[in-house]
Amino acid sequence: MSISAKNLCWRAGKKTIVDNVSLEVARGQTLGLLGPNGSGKSSLLRILAGLRRPDDGSVMLDGRDVATLRKKALAQRVAFVEQHAATEANIRVRDVVKLGRIPHHSPFSPWSHNDDEIVTAALDRVGMLEHSEQGWQSLSGGERQRVHIARALAQAPSEILLDEPTNHLDIHHQMQLMRLISELPVTSIVAIHDLNHAAMFCDALVVMQKGQIVARGTPDDVLTEAMLAEVFQVRARIEISPDHGKKHIHFL
Numbered sequence: 138m139s140i141s142a143k144n145l146c147w148r149a150g151k152k153t154i155v156d157n158v159s160l161e162v163a164r165g166q167t168l169g170l171l172g173p174n175g176s177g178k179s180s181l182l183r184i185l186a187g188l189r190r191p192d193d194g195s196v197m198l199d200g201r202d203v204a205t206l207r208k209k210a211l212a213q214r215v216a217f218v219e220q221h222a223a224t225e226a227n228i229r230v231r232d233v234v235k236l237g238r239i240p241h242h243s244p245f246s247p248w249s250h251n252d253d254e255i256v257t258a259a260l261d262r263v264g265m266l267e268h269s270e271q272g273w274q275s276l277s278g279g280e281r282q283r284v285h286i287a288r289a290l291a292q293a294p295s296e297i298l299l300d301e302p303t304n305h306l307d308i309h310h311q312m313q314l315m316r317l318i319s320e321l322p323v324t325s326i327v328a329i330h331d332l333n334h335a336a337m338f339c340d341a342l343v344v345m346q347k348g349q350i351v352a353r354g355t356p357d358d359v360l361t362e363a364m365l366a367e368v369f370q371v372r373a374r375i376e377i378s379p380d381h382g383k384k385h386i387h388f389l
């Protein structure tokens with residue numbers, strides 16, 4: 138397995154935020170992480186990214202415990218796009234994306250033409266190449282989000298974790314980004330609220346509720362009217378879309 142977690146628990150005070158979570162994602166697969174607000178998705182992603190030590194359990198990358206990896210080695214393979222990622226300084230868009238190359242350099246390895254090409258390709262993939270020279274502070278919310286994703290791509294990760302990456306994006310860019318994530322030859326775990334996008338773009342889904350995994354499997358298996366009623370407290374009618382052949386949810 139590319140990334141796996143075994144019996145993860147994380148507590149804040151007396152509250153158990155992530156409660157005995159185990160999961161596995163095969164190389165190149167896209168796992169969607171669903172759940173109501175406050176169900177523990179961001180907390181779980183932070184643990185999987187190695188930013189937070191679990192109180193119990195372990196995260197493995199290709200069978201190796203991340204707790205044994207040095208920070209730099211972890212950053213060379215795992216990229217994380219956080220929900221409220223902030224960049225304070227007013228640096229150019231291109232320089233923000235260049236930050237993604239830092240884990241691949243040492244004080245003795247100079248910036249190379251290859252790095253430039255990787256940064257250019259990452260900007261191009263999110264449609265931000267023409268904004269390369271623009272200052273960060275002048276970008277719109279959606280443009281900033283796309284630059285954060287370009288930075289993660291420039292990191293050339295083998296695993297990418299994204300916390301609600303389509304926040305701030307218009308529908309065209311939401312679709313473009315979800316398609317990009319699903320087509321990347323990279324293992325992806327993406328926290329997502331749009332259940333129709335989850336059906337269209339994810340290989341597998343995990344549903345969280347109160348810190349626990351309450352459903353898992355293919356989108357076809359997981360997205361049921363009963364699950365939506367139970368976990369999200371909404372009434373819905375689900376059909377197979379005649380257009381893309383995946384489940385499509387009509388909220389009632």
Ligand SMILES: Nc1ncnc2c1ncn2[C@@H]1O[C@H](COP(=O)(O)OP(=O)(O)OP(=O)(O)O)[C@@H](O)[C@H]1O
Nearest residue numbers: 149150152154172173174175176177178179180181
């Ligand atoms: N450091 C912390 N201390 C105390 N409680 C916390 C801490 N971090 C998160 N929580 C709580 O843990 C729960 C899960 O939060 P988390 O952000 O992981 O949920 P989420 O599923 O990502 O939610 P959303 O969909 O709203 O982004 C929430 O009730 C939150 O208030």
